[in-house]
Amino acid sequence: MKKYLKMTCVLAVILTSFALVLAGCEQDTVEAVQNQNEDSSIKITQQTRNESYFSLEDPITISVTAMPDGVTYRWFINTTPSNTGGEPIEGATGREYTFTPTERKEHFFYVEITLTTAEQTVTKASDPITITIAEMKDLESQNMVTVTQTKKQYVRGFGGMSTPWSNAPDDNLDDFEKMYNPENLGYNIARIMIPPDNTDIDEMMRALVANETRFSGTDFYKDNRLPVKNKRHDYYYEKVKIVNKYNGYVLATPWSPPAEWKTNGKTAGGGDAFLKKPNYDEFADYLRRYAQIMYEKGAPIYTLSLQNEWTYPDGDYEGCLYTDTEHANWWKAEGGFLEGVKGWGGGRQISSVQAMSGEAHNEITRLNTVLAPGVREFIDLYGRHIYSESRSGGISTDLFKNSAQFNSDDPKEIWMTEHNINSGSNGYDYDSTWPFVWFFMNDIDFTLRLNDESAFIWWTAKRFYSMLGDATYGTTDGQILPRGYGMSHYAKFAKETGRVDVTVSGSAAGVNPTSYSNSNTGPKISAFVTLNDDFYAETLETRHKAWRNLSLSNNNIKAISLVMYTPTRTDSSSGTDMGTVKIKLPDGFKIRSVTAMRSTSDNGGEPVYEPVTVGSDLNTAYVTLPASNILSVRFTK
Numbered sequence: 001m002k003k004y005l006k007m008t009c010v011l012a013v014i015l016t017s018f019a020l021v022l023a024g025c026e027q028d029t030v031e032a033v034q035n036q037n038e039d040s041s042i043k044i045t046q047q048t049r050n051e052s053y054f055s056l057e058d059p060i061t062i063s064v065t066a067m068p069d070g071v072t073y074r075w076f077i078n079t080t081p082s083n084t085g086g087e088p089i090e091g092a093t094g095r096e097y098t099f100t101p102t103e104r105k106e107h108f109f110y111v112e113i114t115l116t117t118a119e120q121t122v123t124k125a126s127d128p129i130t131i132t133i134a135e136m137k138d139l140e141s142q143n144m145v146t147v148t149q150t151k152k153q154y155v156r157g158f159g160g161m162s163t164p165w166s167n168a169p170d171d172n173l174d175d176f177e178k179m180y181n182p183e184n185l186g187y188n189i190a191r192i193m194i195p196p197d198n199t200d201i202d203e204m205m206r207a208l209v210a211n212e213t214r215f216s217g218t219d220f221y222k223d224n225r226l227p228v229k230n231k232r233h234d235y236y237y238e239k240v241k242i243v244n245k246y247n248g249y250v251l252a253t254p255w256s257p258p259a260e261w262k263t264n265g266k267t268a269g270g271g272d273a274f275l276k277k278p279n280y281d282e283f284a285d286y287l288r289r290y291a292q293i294m295y296e297k298g299a300p301i302y303t304l305s306l307q308n309e310w311t312y313p314d315g316d317y318e319g320c321l322y323t324d325t326e327h328a329n330w331w332k333a334e335g336g337f338l339e340g341v342k343g344w345g346g347g348r349q350i351s352s353v354q355a356m357s358g359e360a361h362n363e364i365t366r367l368n369t370v371l372a373p374g375v376r377e378f379i380d381l382y383g384r385h386i387y388s389e390s391r392s393g394g395i396s397t398d399l400f401k402n403s404a405q406f407n408s409d410d411p412k413e414i415w416m417t418e419h420n421i422n423s424g425s426n427g428y429d430y431d432s433t434w435p436f437v438w439f440f441m442n443d444i445d446f447t448l449r450l451n452d453e454s455a456f457i458w459w460t461a462k463r464f465y466s467m468l469g470d471a472t473y474g475t476t477d478g479q480i481l482p483r484g485y486g487m488s489h490y491a492k493f494a495k496e497t498g499r500v501d502v503t504v505s506g507s508a509a510g511v512n513p514t515s516y517s518n519s520n521t522g523p524k525i526s527a528f529v530t531l532n533d534d535f536y537a538e539t540l541e542t543r544h545k546a547w548r549n550l551s552l553s554n555n556n557i558k559a560i561s562l563v564m565y566t567p568t569r570t571d572s573s574s575g576t577d578m579g580t581v582k583i584k585l586p587d588g589f590k591i592r593s594v595t596a597m598r599s600t601s602d603n604g605g606e607p608v609y610e611p612v613t614v615g616s617d618l619n620t621a622y623v624t625l626p627a628s629n630i631l632s633v634r635f636t637k
Contacts, residue, residue, distance in 0.1 A: 042124040050130040050609035063096040083110035083125040142579035143506030150501035153452040154544040157495040159189030160461025166217035169470035171462040186491040188248035196256040240299035247347035249302040255318035269319020284334035302345035305356035312361035335378025359383035413454035420459035431465035434601040437482040438567035485605035493561040493632040497528035530559040565630040575627025599630040
């Protein structure tokens with residue numbers, strides 16, 4: 001048994017005693033610290049959107065949830081889709097309101113949320129809610145999408161990297177609210193860097209949040225001729241708390257061990273940058289202590305990897321190389337180093353932070369070494385990047401797919417933890433525009449549909465080529481960009497689901513190609529199932545394994561979602577108009593309600609909710625899918 005396992009009991013007693021002194025129990029300690037410095041304004045974290053129902057007999061429940069605790073609710077009915085001028089509904093003062101419709105028409109609601117403190121009373125209205133009781137009807141269609149019950153991977157979620165370097169913009173707390181609040185973009189995974197500049201990680205983290213490190217500076221603002229300000233890290237923990245508050249997951253990654261422990265004597269990478277074997281224990285202690293600090297600060301993480309791009313010898317920034325054998329040997333020597341360090345993910349505390357392999361720079365076959373007995377049992381997740389990926393059929397024929405993702409005894413998730421596509425200095429001004437959203441969407445599709453990977457994390461969440469603008473190359477600071485809205489479709493309709501296969505027939509050509517190309521304009525369509533509540537109640541860290549072992553049937557499916565898009569070339573040409581598309585759900589799945597969200601070039605891709613036509617059998621539906629559209633649909637039964 002590794003030394004870390006032997007220390008678990010002692011450390012557990014120490015941590016528990018610490019938590020008891022502060023708050024009476026360790027769970028309350030984490031939540032209490034997470035809620036410190038909470039903004040006093042009202043934040044809506046969930047609300048019913050526009051939905052269509054089809055029965056005049058079944059009660060319908062709509063809901064809105066807001067933060068902080070202690071808010072009160074008052075529901076209104078209206079004659080138009082507006083959140084003003086409505087009539088209060090007698091007795092409707094909870095976060096939910098239930099009614100039974102009596103006629104087929106549109107019903108309009110909103111709720112006023114009030115927070116009263118000693119200083120003031122603040123009221124905020126939800127967005128309007130439109131509930132349509134629709135007629136069922138059958139339409140002519142040009143194409144049909146059939147959702148099967150053929151299982152693929154469990155999909156954990158989507159998000160981006162918070163980059164600490166001074167040559168990147170601040171991603172502040174407002175930015176994190178935009179990205180991770182489910183009522184905004186709804187992402188659920190963030191990647192953060194573990195700083196490497198001091199062998200004393202406690203002192204390193206103190207200096208970081210005090211803005212005393214080399215990461216703090218004005219480089220980005222000076223280089224881009226913006227109003228100069230220092231890059232801030234004092235909200236390093238607060239950003240993690242926001243992700244955790246919204247039931248997300250945080251991955252912490254080291255770019256380098258401290259310089260003293262490396263063969264090149266510096267944090268920079270390069271061909272001679274290796275971790276010295278005599279320092280394996282010290283680096284494991286360093287990483288373990290980092291995870292403990294995050295917990296103690298009320299910002300526990302979900303997973304921690306060994307190394308960013310241990311396969312890539314670039315000397316221009318922090319880096320560290322491992323041979324395949326060294327990568328495996330590190331885990332053999334230090335495996336279990338995170339045991340007993342409490343983490344957080346999916347809205348709950350977990351007993352130990354999950355251990356992720358080194359994140360390979362594309363070369364996925366180099367991870368096969370750590371799938372062997374004696375190594376794989378210490379690794380909970382596998383990470384890799386898709387730079388320079390040949391993408392000819394994804395990794396479907398690779399040994400890694402069967403030995404990791406779909407291993408019959410021990411299937412594990414693969415997370416795609418970093419990629420970036422931009423157009424280079426001659427085309428930067430285009431990257432934030434709608435026609436360039438398709439490179440990004442094809443990247444997500446490649447990761448999910450062709451590679452069966454469980455997470456997609458984009459490099460630098462805030463940048464002109466990313467999800468939020470940074471005030472450069474035609475963007476404004478904090479502006480949600482088309483790529484931000486594009487990822488939101490997947491985040492809102494595909495996170496925490498099991499992906500299932502689809503078949504497509506009809507007049508459209510090139511649907512769901514089997515290889516990747518940035519210029520491929522074939523429509524992309526993926527389907528995902530949300531399972532019954534008991535599935536999510538019992539599994540968190542091992543959901544992929546539970547999903548792979550599940551005998552899927554309509555009885556354990558709660559909802560079915562599709563994300564569909566029709567890409568074009570960057571000059572907006574060559575897109576496919578699929579016309580009216582018939583969606584066929586598995587036999588026996590009867591639709592109770594449906595909601596749909598569409599993005600087009602209008603308003604830079606900002607989504608619009610719309611009704612969906614459902615067939616007379618309540619098992620089929622009809623949507624239109626012109627070129628240059630992203631459409632996501634969720635059916636509940």
